[in-house]
Amino acid sequence: MLTEVEVKQAKAKEKPHRLSDQGGLYLEVSPKGSKYWRYKYRISTGAQRIEKRLALGVYPEISLKNARELHREAHALVSQGGDPSLEKLEQKALAEVASLNTFGSLGEDWFATQSPDWSLTHAIRQRRLFGKDLLPLHERAIDKITAPDLLGVLRVIESRGALETARRTNQVASQIFDHAIAMGLTESNPALGIKKALKRPISKHHAAILEPRELAAFLRAVDGYQGSLIVQIALMVTPLLLVRPGELRHMEWGEVSLEEGKWLIPAAKTKRRRDHFVPLASQAVRLIAQLKPYTGDGQYVFPSARGGERPMSENAVLYAMRGLGITKDEATPHGFRATARTLMDEQLGMRSDLIEHQLAHAVRDATGEAYNRTKFFPERIKLMQRWADYLEDLKEGGGTISNNVSIFRKEA
Numbered sequence: 001m002l003t004e005v006e007v008k009q010a011k012a013k014e015k016p017h018r019l020s021d022q023g024g025l026y027l028e029v030s031p032k033g034s035k036y037w038r039y040k041y042r043i044s045t046g047a048q049r050i051e052k053r054l055a056l057g058v059y060p061e062i063s064l065k066n067a068r069e070l071h072r073e074a075h076a077l078v079s080q081g082g083d084p085s086l087e088k089l090e091q092k093a094l095a096e097v098a099s100l101n102t103f104g105s106l107g108e109d110w111f112a113t114q115s116p117d118w119s120l121t122h123a124i125r126q127r128r129l130f131g132k133d134l135l136p137l138h139e140r141a142i143d144k145i146t147a148p149d150l151l152g153v154l155r156v157i158e159s160r161g162a163l164e165t166a167r168r169t170n171q172v173a174s175q176i177f178d179h180a181i182a183m184g185l186t187e188s189n190p191a192l193g194i195k196k197a198l199k200r201p202i203s204k205h206h207a208a209i210l211e212p213r214e215l216a217a218f219l220r221a222v223d224g225y226q227g228s229l230i231v232q233i234a235l236m237v238t239p240l241l242l243v244r245p246g247e248l249r250h251m252e253w254g255e256v257s258l259e260e261g262k263w264l265i266p267a268a269k270t271k272r273r274r275d276h277f278v279p280l281a282s283q284a285v286r287l288i289a290q291l292k293p294y295t296g297d298g299q300y301v302f303p304s305a306r307g308g309e310r311p312m313s314e315n316a317v318l319y320a321m322r323g324l325g326i327t328k329d330e331a332t333p334h335g336f337r338a339t340a341r342t343l344m345d346e347q348l349g350m351r352s353d354l355i356e357h358q359l360a361h362a363v364r365d366a367t368g369e370a371y372n373r374t375k376f377f378p379e380r381i382k383l384m385q386r387w388a389d390y391l392e393d394l395k396e397g398g399g400t401i402s403n404n405v406s407i408f409r410k411e412a
Contacts, residue, residue, distance in 0.1 A: 024075070037058070103176065109179065134153060151197055154169060208332070229290070231312070231320050234317050239391060240284045
């Protein structure tokens with residue numbers, strides 16, 4: 001039998017060599033001096049007996065005493081007709097499966113599966129909610145997480161006053177649980193019953209101009225803007241194009257065809273991660289063309305005042321509106337999407353599905369299929385030109401236009 005001193009003083013040789021203890025337990029010393037505990041045993045497989053070896057660990061992490069205890073457990077299993085090597089593999093497999101079934105690992109898999117269809121901004125937001133706010137659940141087995149467990153995490157978020165963040169975090173958790181259910185790794189979604197238990201945030205909408213007379217006043221005010229021409233043009237096209245402020249700021253000359261009157265926003269820049277065509281009405285073409293001599297040699301149509309290699313600041317149009325005396329409670333750049341949706345419907349009687357599609361919202365046809373980027377493009381060209389003509393008429397006369405344009409109306 002070995003002693004602790006013999007194990008400690010065992011020296012390396014030119015080839016691996018063994019120091020036997022008892023019952024098949026031995027210490028293997030490598031040429032580099034590493035020391036490994038092994039157990040040599042035999043098992044019966046039918047009419048044959050096969051010799052096998054089981055790794056018990058590395059010295060000194062596993063002492064002589066520890067090695068003998070592990071050997072005793074393995075030897076007992078062999079005596080009962082078992083195979084400790086298979087047992088070890090099964091335990092390892094179970095441990096690996098358990099690690100894959102944690103909320104954190106399934107969240108990573110959910111993110112990898114879904115994020116390719118998201119915009120960069122949305123992906124960053126979802127990643128932050130999963131990686132930061134749901135972190136306390138990451139090491140938990142997903143099928144062991146209860147509604148009170150999740151609610152406790154969300155209450156911490158609420159305690160810092162972030163009620164909307166708590167709501168969005170619960171939505172992310174719900175999607176991860178649904179992902180796990182689809183994979184057969186859990187049977188219930190505890191996030192579903194939590195929604196009513198969360199404190200309700202005060203709804204905040206992008207302030208928007210919804211009255212034709214107020215919109216006419218805004219359009220005339222923009223004509224009198226005394227700041228940068230680039231910012232003024234951005235102000236003028238904001239109500240014309242119906243895009244999100246970030247999409248407008250990142251408009252590139254390479255995406256725009258003034259001759260064809262269209263702008264293709266690539267999927268990487270859109271919220272829904274799909275290419276989006278924006279028909280350019282003649283008024284929009286004339287306005288954007290004014291910038292060609294000033295910014296046409298660069299990448300962005302609306303470059304930053306600090307240098308053409310970056311797009312315009314996200315606050316440039318907002319500050320310009322404030323400079324015109326328009327408060328945050330009256331209108332925001334994003335709010336013009338709501339302006340268009342409301343007035344196109346109420347004043348021009350345009351088809352709601354065309355409006356929603358032009359706003360790049362999720363629109364599905366009668367079969368449930370999402371419309372592609374070119375669906376109804378001829379009708380959308382007419383829609384955008386009609387809207388631009390309406391805005392021009394408002395600015396010049398301040399009145400309204402009748403809604404007898406049949407091509408935009410839904411069939412009864």
